[in-house]
Amino acid sequence: MDERVSWGRVLAAVTCAATVSMLPVFLLGAAAPSLGADLHVDAGRLGIAVSAFWIAMALVGLVGGHVAHARGSRATTIAGIAIAVVSLVGLATAGSFAALVVFAVVGGAATALATPAGDMALFSVLPPERRGFAYGVKQASLPGASLLAGLGVPLVVLTVGWRWAFAAAVLVALPALIALPRRLPRPAVRSAAEPAARRAARPRGLVPVSTAVALAMAAVSATGGFYVVAAVAGGTAAPTAGFLLALGGVCGISGRFVASWRFGTAARPLLVCAGLMAAGGLGTAGLALTGSTGGLAAATVLACGAGWGWNGLLTQDVVASHPEATARASAAIMVGAAVGGVAGPALFGLVATGAGYTVAWLAAGGCLLLAAAVLVVREARRAPAPVSGATGHHR
Structure with missing residues (x-):
């Protein structure tokens, strides 16, 4: 670890970078009632636009970790921020559904670069005792984007227009830069004596985890993309739906922080x-069964x-289980998240329409x-990890 680099600054930078890269997809969902009226976007088309973001994230994510390792976390983070700004500006000026899809794709590429680069940067500067706190804060970027998008509905979308919401989101890039x-230092490179067994074990350990992430992110991305439009369709006023989405963002931030820290x-x-996913599944299903604002909030x-x-x-x-390849391990999980992000909104839109x-x-x-079930089965089949004082558990 390089003591001259403030891990607090790195944490602030990568969290803001991750948030601005996620804002395009969450603003698409939050502003859907308004932009849908202007650009003739129904639930099915919204699902396509949101899925386009995640498709790009999945495809670029296949090489995002390699880019971060080859070019360095700082350069890759800056590239992600710049591409996210292009996406937001493009969405703010879009004049057609096709343009929405194109700039959603650009936004997905930004996330695919910023995410593994940010994880690599954090791991290189964090002392082990700070990792739970720091990763909880950094991974709060997704619900943080949801919070900002939700607040944008009553404060910007319904006052000066949906285009200004995308334009204002560009400001989040400034604190990141x-x-x-x-x-930024690079993580320690693995020694030549140990990699063979760990290289062989890594794919077997991450495939079920990535599968679980894909399933969970299918629900998460659908919630972010369709929450406001679904609530409005159910009779909730648009400003109330926006504030409830913001409430969800606050809860998501708190949940990620508490889970990582505790x-x-x-x-x-x-x-x-797995327990959190199961509880979240019950809550997500509950979004369909509530008939009041209070029930919807709960x-x-x-x-x-x-x-x-x-x-x-x-x-x-x-990431802690793969200290010799932090960005690649992060990217492997991110690809699972992106696959879920692709399928979730598209299927949700089709089911909602039909x-x-x-x-x-x-x-x-x-x-x-x-x-949740996939993770439980994976952990049940995994042999107990040997005790290791230096690097913790390995998978």
């Missing part, structure tokens, strides 16, 4: 993640607080429950 140190040193963190707290709360803890566990939002929410909740 200001806080990012001029130089359970970061647990013997089996993925079992904690379901939102559980769906977002627990259903979005697992990501920081899971990322911390995966069978209604009630069925769509129940299906989304089922995805989180299935994700």
